[in-house]
Amino acid sequence: MSSPSKQSRFSRPIFKRVLLSLLALFCCASLLLALTTFLKVKAHHSEIRNELKGISEEVVELYLEQGLTALLEEYELDESPIFDNEEMLSRFEHHDLVFAFYDNESNLVTGAKELDIYRGFQRHRYVVDDERIRVIGYGTVLEDGAQLMLQMPIGDEAQTFKRQLVRSVFVLFLFVLLALPTITYVLSRWLINELTNLSLQIDGVAQKPDTNRLVVCSSSLEIKSLTGQLNQMLDKVATLHRQMLTMSVGIAHDLKTPLSRVANRIQLMQQDLDDKGAMIVHLEKADSDLQNIIKTFSNLIRLNEIESGRRKAGFKLVDVSSVISDLAESYLPVFEDSGKQLQVSVVDNVMCQGDIDLLNQMVSNLLENALVYSDEQAKVWIRLQSSVHGALLQIGDSGPGIDSQFASHIFERFYRVDYSRGKPGNGLGLSIVKAICDLHEASITLIPNQSGAVFDILLPVQE
Amino acid sequence: MNVLLIEDDQDTAEFIARGMHQQGDALKHVLNAKDGILAASTELYDVLIFDRMLPDMDGIDAIKLLRGSGIETPIIVLTALAETSDRVAGLDAGADDYLVKPFAFSELMARLRALARRSPLKQANHILSVADLSLDRTQQKCIRAGTELDLMPREYKILEFLMMNANQLVTKTMLLEQVWGFSFDPQTSLVQTHVSRLRNKVDKPFDHDLIKTVRGSGYVISE
Numbered sequence: 183m184s185s186p187s188k189q190s191r192f193s194r195p196i197f198k199r200v201l202l203s204l205l206a207l208f209c210c211a212s213l214l215l216a217l218t219t220f221l222k223v224k225a226h227h228s229e230i231r232n233e234l235k236g237i238s239e240e241v242v243e244l245y246l247e248q249g250l251t252a253l254l255e256e257y258e259l260d261e262s263p264i265f266d267n268e269e270m271l272s273r274f275e276h277h278d279l280v281f282a283f284y285d286n287e288s289n290l291v292t293g294a295k296e297l298d299i300y301r302g303f304q305r306h307r308y309v310v311d312d313e314r315i316r317v318i319g320y321g322t323v324l325e326d327g328a329q330l331m332l333q334m335p336i337g338d339e340a341q342t343f344k345r346q347l348v349r350s351v352f353v354l355f356l357f358v359l360l361a362l363p364t365i366t367y368v369l370s371r372w373l374i375n376e377l378t379n380l381s382l383q384i385d386g387v388a389q390k391p392d393t394n395r396l397v398v399c400s401s402s403l404e405i406k407s408l409t410g411q412l413n414q415m416l417d418k419v420a421t422l423h424r425q426m427l428t429m430s431v432g433i434a435h436d437l438k439t440p441l442s443r444v445a446n447r448i449q450l451m452q453q454d455l456d457d458k459g460a461m462i463v464h465l466e467k468a469d470s471d472l473q474n475i476i477k478t479f480s481n482l483i484r485l486n487e488i489e490s491g492r493r494k495a496g497f498k499l500v501d502v503s504s505v506i507s508d509l510a511e512s513y514l515p516v517f518e519d520s521g522k523q524l525q526v527s528v529v530d531n532v533m534c535q536g537d538i539d540l541l542n543q544m545v546s547n548l549l550e551n552a553l554v555y556s557d558e559q560a561k562v563w564i565r566l567q568s569s570v571h572g573a574l575l576q577i578g579d580s581g582p583g584i585d586s587q588f589a590s591h592i593f594e595r596f597y598r599v600d601y602s603r604g605k606p607g608n609g610l611g612l613s614i615v616k617a618i619c620d621l622h623e624a625s626i627t628l629i630p631n632q633s634g635a636v637f638d639i640l641l642p643v644q645e
Numbered sequence: 646m647n648v649l650l651i652e653d654d655q656d657t658a659e660f661i662a663r664g665m666h667q668q669g670d671a672l673k674h675v676l677n678a679k680d681g682i683l684a685a686s687t688e689l690y691d692v693l694i695f696d697r698m699l700p701d702m703d704g705i706d707a708i709k710l711l712r713g714s715g716i717e718t719p720i721i722v723l724t725a726l727a728e729t730s731d732r733v734a735g736l737d738a739g740a741d742d743y744l745v746k747p748f749a750f751s752e753l754m755a756r757l758r759a760l761a762r763r764s765p766l767k768q769a770n771h772i773l774s775v776a777d778l779s780l781d782r783t784q785q786k787c788i789r790a791g792t793e794l795d796l797m798p799r800e801y802k803i804l805e806f807l808m809m810n811a812n813q814l815v816t817k818t819m820l821l822e823q824v825w826g827f828s829f830d831p832q833t834s835l836v837q838t839h840v841s842r843l844r845n846k847v848d849k850p851f852d853h854d855l856i857k858t859v860r861g862s863g864y865v866i867s868e
Contacts, residue, residue, distance in 0.1 A: 466861065476747060477830065483726070484829065492730050512799055512825065516838045539729065543829045550833050611832070 219347040263292035286327030432596020440471035488617040578636030651681030678702035691761040697724035712739035719760035751862040755814040773808040807866040816863035
């Protein structure tokens with residue numbers, strides 16, 4: 183796919199998303215501003231209420247301690263104690279406090295004539311020359327039944343806050359209106375370019391997935407990290423692909439050769455139908471070839487079973503020392519008969535959680551590898567010793583060893599260093615060993631630069 | 646030997662029936678678990694051969710049913726699966742042996758005969774003997790023609806298993822399972838080497854060989 187069409191494929195959704203994101207951002211900012219204003223107004227109201235309550239307490243205290251006359255004198259009301267509605271509104275306009283004091287028979291003693299009587303806080307609204315005045319009132323009843331009413335205008339602060347809010351939202355809106363297209367364009371452009379670049383590179387990788395890799399040419403950390411992850415994934419897939427390829431070749435070879443031989447035998451049988459002796463030979467050879475194919479499949483099934491991890495459920499405490507000693511003892515005569523020497527050195531009481539049958543196979547496969555692939559009269563050894571990190575099992579031979587160029591592939595299925603496949607085996611032995619190690623959380627390594635093939639297995643132990 | 650075969654695959658059934666007929670053994674073949682359970686519960690057999698996958702029931706479930714109803718006839722399970730967990734499931738359900746398809750007919754026969762002859766009395770025999778060879782299982786002593794033979798532990802186990810199944814074929818796989826406890830087949834001549842060493846002690850110093858090789862199949866100990 184060409185670059186422009188890739189760009190157009192990304193453009194619409196990205197542009198849409200960036201625009202929606204920025205609009206959502208604008209809405210959130212407006213909401214935040216409104217919330218701040220609301221909280222400010224609320225705090226202002228609360229301040230006025232506290233002030234009213236304070237004044238009320240002061241007045242009550244003075245009245246109770248020194249009587250009404252002292253109260254009127256204190257607030258210079260002894261000459262005109264009662265004032266009308268006009269006076270009240272005029273006080274409100276000057277942001278002054280208005281009050282009314284009633285005696286215990288609800289007769290107005292001093293203050294504004296037209297104040298409502300109640301207890302606690304209330305909000306009121308008055309209109310003076312088409313201008314609305316908002317006030318907060320507070321009423322309290324004294325011990326002797328007298329009542330004190332106070333009212334105080336809220337003032338312009340709340341209005342100021344609200345006006346500020348409208349202004350801020352408007353400025354924000356203007357900013358969004360003017361800057362949004364630019365920001366949307368720049369952001370979208372950047373994202374589209376990054377994605378188009380990545381997409382083109384992925385197309386390149388798809389051409390040769392085994393060798394081509396993504397090249398990081400972005401300043402974005404996210405894209406860098408994504409590219410790295412994709413490359414790691416590609417490496418893993420490539421390894422799996424290579425293993426599958428080796429496996430296919432392995433299966434093809436391991437099946438085709440014996441099957442061809444069986445086919446040849448059948449042709450020979452057709453020629454030798456009357457010769458019973460020859461027929462018996464043909465049948466035995468054909469059977470032997472078919473048995474080899476069946477063995478290969480059995481090993482594949484076993485390998486899959488081990489890799490599936492199902493056998494972990496049956497793990498028990500195993501005396502590894504005795505398993506290895508017993509097995510080594512069994513193999514001693516086999517090595518002896520083939521003119522090779524097997525040295526055994528096993529420390530006692532190494533225990534681990536495991537599957538005894540699989541541990542037997544692990545050691546058996548490695549010993550048999552040593553037996554088949556080592557030189558004539560080679561020295562082979564098996565050692566089990568304790569180490570800081572667990573038990574160290576070493577199985578090695580004196581030569582000729584495995585060339586370092588093949589070392590990284592030896593655990594792959596059907597991989598055989600012996601390309602001609604002349605020696606017995608099917609290239610699954612070491613794969614099975616590796617799978618058994620993995621199941622037991624043991625690590626296996628082929629020690630480099632040795633004269634022979636030396637494997638170290640580090641097995642987690644149970645004290 | 647009277648055998649009941651519960652197997653839905655006609656080819657496998659024919660393969661077994663033909664072989665058994667040639668050897669003079671009686672075989673009844675049924676195609677499903679229901680008929681198998683009925684036959685096993687109402688007639689007497691030496692061994693039952695159960696296929697693992699039957700059309701109407703899992704062979705394992707059928708075996709559980711039979712064992713649950715008190716039928717103790719030895720059972721061998723045939724399966725196309727080679728997974729050990731499957732084998733364990735079969736043995737846990739009450740089967741006595743397990744054989745993975747495809748198998749050699751001689752392998753099946755050897756296992757059938759071992760099962761048919763397996764009786765509690767024989768298992769408990771303290772002394773096993775074949776001709777002038779005798780094996781004292783309590784003292785782990787082996788004597789032939791009055792001479793005590795010095796056997797290694799594996800050699801003793803091989804001889805013991807051969808003598809428990811005297812006059813019958815014992816396959817290499819059976820020895821690997823019984824003597825070594827392996828459910829896998831080593832590529833090398835592990836069994837052959839040990840049997841050869843055993844022969845050097847049991848047969849070589851004497852006139853008459855007791856352990857015979859059945860080519861491509863296994864070993865028999867007989868007079």
